[in-house]
Amino acid sequence: MPRPIILGVVGDSAAGKTTLTRGLVRLLGEEHVTHVAADDYHRYDRKQRAERQITPLHPDCNYMDIMEQDFAHLREGRAVLKPVYQHKDGTFGAPVYVQPKQFTVIEGLLGYHTEALCDCFDVRVFLAPPEDLRRQWKVQRDCSRRGYSTDQVLEELDRREPDSEAFIRPQQRRADLVVSFQPGDRSDQAHLDAKIGLREGLTHPDLSPFVDDNGGLSLTERKHERSLWIPGDIDPARGAEIEEAIWDRMHFASHLRSERLGEFTVGTELHRSESLALAQVLILYHLATARAAVALGGEGSRTEHRRVPAAAAEQLSS
Amino acid sequence: MPRPIILGVVGDSAAGKTTLTRGLVRLLGEEHVTHVAADDYHRYDRKQRAERQITPLHPDCNYMDIMEQDFAHLREGRAVLKPVYQHKDGTFGAPVYVQPKQFTVIEGLLGYHTEALCDCFDVRVFLAPPEDLRRQWKVQRDCSRRGYSTDQVLEELDRREPDSEAFIRPQQRRADLVVSFQPGDRSDQAHLDAKIGLREGLTHPDLSPFVDDNGGLSLTERKHERSLWIPGDIDPARGAEIEEAIWDRMHFASHLRSERLGEFTVGTELHRSESLALAQVLILYHLATARAAVALGGEGSRTEHRRVPAAAAEQLSS
Structure with a gap:
């Protein structure tokens, strides 16, 4: 079988990654698309992040080296044992065995942070809505689906801004x-x-x-x-x-x-x-x-x- | 840093793998040795194995491809996110980040099952005690440390014998x-x-x-x-x-x-x-x-x- 085609969809939290990919996945056929969320490669769980005062947007808060390995394996058509980060309670579960199908979509915050990561993608999309709009989207989603209050979300956005500026937005030059x-x-x-x-x-x-x-x-x-x-x-x-x-x-x-x-x-x-x-x-x-x-x-x-x-x-x- | 040196210690269950390596690890210094148990790469937990009537000695019961990837990464000095199989209750936990130190000892049942696995090792040891002695060792260990009865252990040994013969013992020709x-x-x-x-x-x-x-x-x-x-x-x-x-x-x-x-x-x-x-x-x-x-x-x-x-x-x- 020819190697899978790897699409990267990178952008800040609530930048619209899932909305963009959902239609593509439906069109290509769920049965032909493997979906990987780079959030699974967090190094610290929610409690550890709070203790360490580190945001998930920081490369040190993610296993960047393991991401590089796994994405390269996927590109070569090899399965990986993917870690699992559980958004519902912010902890890690047992890993799952993931085989790349014809198309593999990787969504995440730091997908283009290193050259080695960039080399894994056939198509690199970066989502860059104006910050006002993204804040609005994030409040909408996190309040309705993840159970936070508006104040909590806005506070979190402020706390993350330095890392967004330092690590997330600069990646668009590689898209x-x-x-x-x-x-x-x-x-x-x-x-x-x-x-x-x-x-x-x-x-x-x-x-x-x-x-x-x-x-x-x-x-x-x-x-x-x-x-x-x-x-x-x-x-x-x-x-x-x-x-x-x-x-x-x-x-x-x-x-x-x-x-x-x-x-x-x-x-x-x-x-x-x-x-x-x-x-x-x-x-x-x-x-x-x-x-x-x-x-x-x-x-x-x-x-x-x-x-x-x-x-x-x-x-x-x- | 030069790449780590990888020692393989392969053999059937209770063949003496840990006894052999313990002295080596003490001598090389715990701080210079990374220890990996290939049991962590089981595909099925204890309950699933019972349902599927498969023993952990069968290659189909293990992620052989992921083992190949991870061991090759370790040999090249790269860290891996290693799965965790919990012997105490037979389930999987969250994976752990493992960095290869100067020496990496990999103990397991199927370490030499493929050529690609063999290529990862600098030194390949296979433990082949006579079956009578191994049975005696297994009863001793599993009854005293893993809480089984003698009958249970002997029955399990019989159940595993076809896989021992088919998959474990043939590996000695590659040691x-x-x-x-x-x-x-x-x-x-x-x-x-x-x-x-x-x-x-x-x-x-x-x-x-x-x-x-x-x-x-x-x-x-x-x-x-x-x-x-x-x-x-x-x-x-x-x-x-x-x-x-x-x-x-x-x-x-x-x-x-x-x-x-x-x-x-x-x-x-x-x-x-x-x-x-x-x-x-x-x-x-x-x-x-x-x-x-x-x-x-x-x-x-x-x-x-x-x-x-x-x-x-x-x-x-x-």
């Missing part, structure tokens, strides 16, 4: 796609604009035919990076056309077009966002392309050469 | 030293004879000057293997002379000569065995030699070339 959902003309969750930084490590589909000043896409070019802007209130028909064009370039994967992209929930309510759908189809494009390249005997779809040796991980100096 | 303690002229535990098969993967010290028909060593030669016989009632002065000669060949390690080798306990009573001491000093010789070779930039002290690639593990067909 292939930096996705920032943000309030635009309409501020409701279903109509957030999406700004997507497209880095040159991957060959992105050409979306310039869809650029227009009339509520369509815009593209700006800087050294090493193109920036794509998807208005939150883009006409759904226009959005569908763009999706269609991207699907056309992954004609070999047309059998995947069954589920609808762009769906998300707030509480138990189902919504749909055009900009989320477009971000997802772009990521899917890179996953399908990498899978096809590997299936044909290629190394993957990255344009740069892989660093050698992967193990000589240069620490990210923020 | 460098096959150590068999056995009753000789005197049958008490302190005066067991030791028969040691010396395989050509390592260069063993020349003990022929100590061969004599008058209660000293004997050596027999077969293709690929010399067999050393140490009588259990060897004159302690003669034993000390032989030890001295081996120490002389590891003059660079003379600072280690503080603890006494050959000690063992039955219950809480301390005994000493001359043949155990000689077996231990022989193993120590190989550990010290490997350490010295690696410290000087060598690969290790094996005479054969390492198989490439280590990962292409040929299954041991028994």
Whole structure:
């Protein structure tokens, strides 16, 4: 079997990692996707973190070396015995045996902290919503699903800010796609604009035919990076056309077009966002392309050469 | 830091693994030795094994692939997150972070089951006491320390015999030293004879000057293997002379000569065995030699070339 394709979805707590990946997983088929949460690699349980006054965002609070080993094993198609961090009570359980399926999605806080980690991913997505929006999302989630009070969540956010700045946000320079959902003309969750930084490590589909000043896409070019802007209130028909064009370039994967992209929930309510759908189809494009390249005997779809040796991980100096 | 030296001590349950290694660990210094029990890599807990009617001796009952990964990491000096099997209640606990020290001793049932596992060890010892003696040892230990009845232990031994034959005993052909303690002229535990098969993967010290028909060593030669016989009632002065000669060949390690080798306990009573001491000093010789070779930039002290690639593990067909 060809090696699995590894997608990284990295970003701060409540940056939207699970929302972004959920649609992709449904489309690729649960049975073809292995899901790994890097939180499982915490070094300290909740009690120890409190005693040591360390946040889970700090590399010292995580087994970075074991992450490097395990992610490299997964990329080579080998199973790992993954540790288990239990969010419900903040302790560790017995590890579980995880076999990488065709696609493996790794979500986490520090996935791109070292070069060796970066080398494990075929596609590196970083989620960078504006801090105001992320705080709002974190309060929403942690109060409704993890049983905290608003004050507790806000206090925790403040406590974590130095580590967010030092360790989490600097990782975006190593991503292939930096996705920032943000309030635009309409501020409701279903109509957030999406700004997507497209880095040159991957060959992105050409979306310039869809650029227009009339509520369509815009593209700006800087050294090493193109920036794509998807208005939150883009006409759904226009959005569908763009999706269609991207699907056309992954004609070999047309059998995947069954589920609808762009769906998300707030509480138990189902919504749909055009900009989320477009971000997802772009990521899917890179996953399908990498899978096809590997299936044909290629190394993957990255344009740069892989660093050698992967193990000589240069620490990210923020 | 040069990579750690890895000693394998493999053999069936109650074959004397811990007794053999304890003296070595004391001599090398606890602070320089990492100890790994391969039992931690069981796939099923005690309840699951009973349901599945599988013994812990069967490769399917163990994460052989994870063992290969972890042991290879340890050999390269990398830490691993080791699973934890709890003998007291037969369940798994949270894993522990293990860093390999200068010497790493891996004890277990299936350590030489694949080529990839074998490649991890600098020195491979296999313990092969006669079955009668091993049964006696197992009853002794499991009744006194693990709370089983004699009948339970004997029944378990019978149940395990097919797997012992199929998977455990065949591994001895991959060992460098096959150590068999056995009753000789005197049958008490302190005066067991030791028969040691010396395989050509390592260069063993020349003990022929100590061969004599008058209660000293004997050596027999077969293709690929010399067999050393140490009588259990060897004159302690003669034993000390032989030890001295081996120490002389590891003059660079003379600072280690503080603890006494050959000690063992039955219950809480301390005994000493001359043949155990000689077996231990022989193993120590190989550990010290490997350490010295690696410290000087060598690969290790094996005479054969390492198989490439280590990962292409040929299954041991028994």
